[in-house]
Amino acid sequence: MLELKGVHAHYGLSHVLQGIDLRVAKGEVIGLFGRNGVGKTTVIKTIAGWVTPTTGEVLFDGERLDGLDADRICRRGVGLVPEDRRIFPGLTVEENLWLGQMQCPSRARAESRRRMDEIYQRFPRLAERRRQMGTTLSGGEQQMLAIARVLAGAPRLLLIDEPTEGLAPIIVDELFELIGQLSREGTPIVLVEQNVHRAIRLTTRHYLIERGQVILQGDSRVAAEREDLLSRISV
Numbered sequence: 001m002l003e004l005k006g007v008h009a010h011y012g013l014s015h016v017l018q019g020i021d022l023r024v025a026k027g028e029v030i031g032l033f034g035r036n037g038v039g040k041t042t043v044i045k046t047i048a049g050w051v052t053p054t055t056g057e058v059l060f061d062g063e064r065l066d067g068l069d070a071d072r073i074c075r076r077g078v079g080l081v082p083e084d085r086r087i088f089p090g091l092t093v094e095e096n097l098w099l100g101q102m103q104c105p106s107r108a109r110a111e112s113r114r115r116m117d118e119i120y121q122r123f124p125r126l127a128e129r130r131r132q133m134g135t136t137l138s139g140g141e142q143q144m145l146a147i148a149r150v151l152a153g154a155p156r157l158l159l160i161d162e163p164t165e166g167l168a169p170i171i172v173d174e175l176f177e178l179i180g181q182l183s184r185e186g187t188p189i190v191l192v193e194q195n196v197h198r199a200i201r202l203t204t205r206h207y208l209i210e211r212g213q214v215i216l217q218g219d220s221r222v223a224a225e226r227e228d229l230l231s232r233i234s235v
Contacts, residue, residue, distance in 0.1 A: 001024050001025060001026050001060065001061060001156075001157060001188055002022075002023065002024040002047065002058075002059070002060050002157060002188070002190075003022070003023045003024075003057075003058075003059045004020050004021060004022040004023070004043070004046075004047070004056065004057070004058055004059075005021060005056055005057040005058075005059070006019050006020075006021060006055065006056040006057070007019070007020040007021075007022075007043075007046060007053045007055075007056035007057070007058065007066075008020075008053060008054045008055045008056055009039075009042055009046050009051050009052070009053050009054055010054050011042075011051075015212065016039050016042045016212050017039050017042055017043065017046065017053070017212045018211070018212040018213050019056070019212075019213060020039075020043055020056070020209075020212070020213070020214060021214060022043070022207060022214065024157070024188055024190060025188070026186070026188055027183075027186045027187075027188060027204075028188055028189075028204040028205060029179075029183045029188070029189045029191060029202055029203045029204050030189070030190045030191065030203060030204065030205055030206070030207065031191050031192075031193065031196075031199055031200060031202075031203035031205070031206040031207070031220065032044070032190065032191065032192045032206075032207050032209060033192075033193070033196050033199075033200075033206060033207070033208050033209070033229065033233060034208055034209040034210055034233070035210070035233075036194075038209045038210050038211060038212065039209050039211075039212040040161075040192045040209055041083060041161055041162075041192060042212075043190075043192075043209070044080065044159040044161055044190055044192060045080075046058065046066075047065070047073075047078060047080075047159060047190070048070055048073055048074070048078055048080040048159055049065065049068055049069060049070035049071075049072070049073040049074075049078075050070055050080070052066070052067065053066050060073075060076060060077075060078060060157070063076075065078070071103075074103045074153070075103050075104075076156075077154075077155050077156030077157060078155060078156070078157050078159065079103075079150035079151070079153060079155030079157065079158050079159065080150065080159045080161070081146050081147050081150050081158070081159065081160045081161060081163065082146070082161055083161040083162040083165065083192075085142050085143060085145070085146040086146065087134040087135050087137075087142050087145060087146065088134060088135075089133075089134075089135045090133070091133070091134055092130065092131055092132060092133055092134065093126050093129050093130045093131070093132055093133075093134050093137070093145060094116075094130040094131070095134075096134045096145055096149050097116060097119060097126070097145075097148060097149055097152050098112075098116075098152075099149065100148070100149035100150060100151070100152030100153050101115065101116075101152045101153055102153075103153035103155075104153055104154065115152060115154065116152070119148050119151060119152055122148070122151075122178075123144055123145075123148050125141060125144065126141070126144060126145060126148055129141065139166060139167055139171075140167050140168065140171030140174070140175075143163055143164075143167065143171070143175060144174075144175075144178075147160070147163070147175075147178065151182075155187075156188070157188050157189075157190070158182065158187055158188065158189045158190070159189075159190045160179065160189060160190070160191050160192065160193075161192045162192055162193060162194060163175050163179070163191075163193065164176070164193065164194075164195055164198075165194065172195070172198075176198055176199075176202065179191065179202055180202050183202060191203065196229070196230065196233055197230070200220050200226055200229065200230070201220075203220040204219075204220060204221065205217065205218065205219055205220055206218055206220050206225075206226075206229055208229055208232060208233070215232075216228070216229060216232060
């Protein structure tokens with residue numbers, strides 16, 4: 001479904017990604033792991049079009065994404081939940097969710113309403129707060145809203161960046177359960193997460209990134225390959 005071939009990316013003179021090769025098959029959950037500042041977030045921002053690769057190819061269902069504007073990539077079915085959530089100030093929870101449906105401009109009004117009902121069934125806490133301003137929610141509720149807003153557009157690929165950072169343990173449990181549920185439903189996911197011990201249980205395969213390069217990849221379902229990843233990160 002997704003493939004990165006020799007992707008390089010820069011922030012000014014800083015060479016952040018240095019030849020990233022990565023693939024995601026349908027139904028997979030891919031974990032991107034590594035220390036802070038090694039390029040994990042840049043990888044998913046490059047996929048989503050927030051960062052333009054210097055060289056290399058980003059292919060989605062065989063079509064090139066690199067060089068396309070972020071809104072066009074979004075409308076092709078790539079949904080990004082950013083680390084900073086980006087809840088729109090001055091808008092209610094429901095208004096934030098309606099904006100998530102803008103990536104499906106041809107969707108009929110009845111279908112949009114049905115999709116909203118599905119979102120509220122999945123996120124009952126958001127249903128209770130639908131008239132509340134999105135930026136007044138707790139940190140965990142804002143993270144739920146950020147994920148729900150992307151799901152409102154029915155993405156074919158979901159990119160999630162550090163969803164549990166700074167959240168209470170009970171909210172972390174809820175978020176990991178949600179990601180697991182989406183995985184069981186067949187949603188392909190690329191997950192960046194510092195809590196490797198928890199996240200590795202959700203992933204199908206994993207990549208370890210260091211200094212903008214993939215230094216290890218493995219099958220997360222194989223105990224020896226999980227342990228290899230964990231031992232390298234703990235060094």
